[in-house]
Amino acid sequence: MLKEIGQIAINVHDVEKAIAFYRDVLGMEFLFDAPGMGFFSCGGVRLMLAKPEKEEFDHQASIIYYRVDDMSEACATLRARGVTFENEPALVHKTDTQELWIASFRDPDQNPVALMSEVAI
DSSP, rough: OOOOOOEEEEEEEEEEHHHHHIIIIOOEEEEEEEEEEEEEETEEEEEEOOOSGGGOSOOOOOEEEEEOOOHHHHHHHHHHHTTTEEEEEEEEESSSSSEEEEEEEEOTTTEEEEEEEEEOO
């Protein structure tokens, strides 16, 4: 039975540039590198940045939503590090007890990346 996500792979063309972006701009925990790959930890899920093994795999990643506690603070920090957001943080869903906020941008390989924040109200 499937239990949990162990690793997510993101296609990149310049592994060193991608490692620098995810480590230095996004502030993710760098674990290690191997030839043509870089690995990070994100809340118990391993993120692998790697060159596509075959031409048929050379496409942008699915959107990964990274959870943040404070959307305004996260966006301000990333803007200061050079990130250009495709959209401002937006309220996309609201219940009686919480709001879901989303903002998105792209990494150096134009893979879509998103932030999400679930705020209790």
